[in-house]
Amino acid sequence: MQAKPCQRSGILDEPVEDLAQVLGRRTSTECSEIPVGVAHGAGKHVHRIVQGIDLTASQNQLLLGDANISFPAARHVVPLTTHLAAVPPGPTGWFGLGQRMPAPATEPLPARSRCNWFCHDKTLVMRPRLSVHQTRCMAIDLPAPATGFSSDNSAGTHPLVLEALARANAGHALAYGNDPFTAAARLAFDELFGRHVETLFVWNGTGGNVLALATLQRPGGAVVCTDSAHLHVDETGAPERVVGTKLLTVPHANGKLLPHHIASHAAALGVIHHAQPCTVSITQATEYGTVYSPAEIATICDEAHRHGMKVHLDGARIANAACALGGSVEALRSFTVEAGVDVVTFGGTKNGMMYGEAVVFLDPALAAGAQYLRKQVTQLPSKMRYVAAQFSVCLQDGLWLRTAAHSNAMAARLYEALADIQSLAIDAPEANSLYPTLAPAEAAALQAWAYFYPWDAASNRYRWMTAWDTTPEDVDRFAAGVRSAAGRA
Incomplete structure (x- = not known):
């Protein structure tokens, strides 16, 4: 299933009540591709953010994107993590990652903040700078795998x-x-x-x-x-x-x-x-x-x-x-x-x-x-x-060998499913990891959908890793998401 066409480009600066209409949907899974900047308002705060946004409370504004946005002093500036209380207001300025970054509205956003952030497993993660238009159009509108491809350290216990x-x-x-x-x-x-x-x-x-x-x-x-x-x-x-x-x-x-x-x-x-x-x-x-x-x-x-x-x-x-x-x-x-x-x-x-x-x-x-x-x-x-x-x-x-052999086999399955996409430049795995090359837009959309780690920022290489509990269905779902992103890059 392809993502719905982007209804508008540029920076979203809408009342929360209208946000669902602007985005066309509102669930945490389907909105996980939205790059979240800073939420601010008067007396209210975001109750929950899961891999992106899942708003359960009213809010004056939700600022999304990475362009130069200025706004007057707000009563509350909310850091983007899970289950937050509002923090004290600050003077007019730039805000990023829930912190005030003083700068006149006529100046560009500080380089350190020129990125988008999203929440993954209660952790703020930085990703390459993309516009709302780019990210919206790159959204992965497919079922995510049940297990991740970030690390075998993320797997549970046998x-x-x-x-x-x-x-x-x-x-x-x-x-x-x-x-x-x-x-x-x-x-x-x-x-x-x-x-x-x-x-x-x-x-x-x-x-x-x-x-x-x-x-x-x-x-x-x-x-x-x-x-x-x-x-x-x-x-x-x-x-x-x-x-x-x-x-x-x-x-x-x-x-x-x-x-x-x-x-x-x-x-x-x-x-x-x-x-x-x-x-x-x-x-x-x-x-x-x-x-x-x-x-x-x-x-x-x-x-x-x-x-x-x-x-x-x-x-x-x-x-x-x-x-x-x-x-x-x-x-x-x-x-x-x-x-x-x-x-x-x-x-x-x-x-x-x-x-x-x-x-x-x-x-x-x-x-x-x-x-x-x-x-x-x-x-x-x-x-x-x-x-x-x-x-x-x-x-x-031989349990230690059976678990590792399965992990290696799942990496090989992922390679076989994606080896024909030349832009990924992946080699056949020798163990349980692959190191694709991804365009920033591809990486951002995929990471919001099923997170994995960057590996070599200079060459846009990332790491996909399988584990003892990765299933063939997980591999097939992840491969479908990669193919979807690659087809729209």
Whole structure:
């Protein structure tokens, strides 16, 4: 179904009573494409906003759009979030994101505010600047998928994991890992890697990476990683602040680190004025959805070890990588223990668990002192049995591989449904994510309909990600929405 023709272009500055007539509809789902600016009025406020607007109270005006709008001082200026109270009035000026931005009406809107905002899951999200006319005409008038394509972190918890948590919740158990659930999970990791490994359970991925790097750190030490690595881009400087290490970033090759990157930094070894590279960190699958082959990782490990460095593997999506390389325990071992990796941050949260990751020292000798560091970096769960019980059920009977394989399969299905649209410039997924190129109008309409994250603003690339609970129907609905937007761009 195509969107209704835009009834008017330009900026909407209408009484709320007439807004439904102007838009032609009023439900939160169908109005989710409207770029919301600031609502203001006298004594009333917006009660609820869901992915856009769903007005349940009278309002003097609703200002939508991104052109230069001036208005006199209002009694209330309402930030655009869910369930709001009015905030104190301000003098005449520009308003954006519920905040006063002083500027004479003759001046253009401040650059920081030259965008549209909409509410997604109670969170304000900025998107590229579009006019009401553009956005209205780009509206996706199709049923949205039941599950999203923003991240596998958005997925719920697998029912079998919930059952395991309920079993672990029965009665009392000693704290800090001195319980039978933790002992069983540690044994499961020994069996998974086919040797004795030292496994420490932690709260989350950032904490796991910090613990692994802290354990491998040496005086003056540094970590070689790509400029797209999660520990560099998405951990708020945690390795630098908590570990006290320096990250030596290198340009990624479609997410990957290459052996010559290690050699280039090895020249600093022994020079007292330079940080000393002691660890190489790679991500499997990478932040761009690519997967290292076992041979690629083995070459990296050989080069690192040749210079006395250790290798850390950030495995937030290690299960997806294992499925991409064969979907077996043998596939996992081929790019970890057999390739020469020293420490793995083994992900669970993105693969059906509620929370929790594991730091696995494939060489147990490297874990000396790690239990104390885990406490220092605030990653020692007192009720560790809840993390351990989740891993036990995931590793039992290959559940961790089945969930990841399904996620990968749904990404492949999405690719097959959209590969013929050349403007998207998508490659066949190696794991569970795709990285399309979208025009701003396409992206804005699609994000308002079914939100997903921008990935590389400079090239208009975005990320679509599937999860263990993505259904074929979700994929087909999302693909239909993408095709609808692409056909009207």
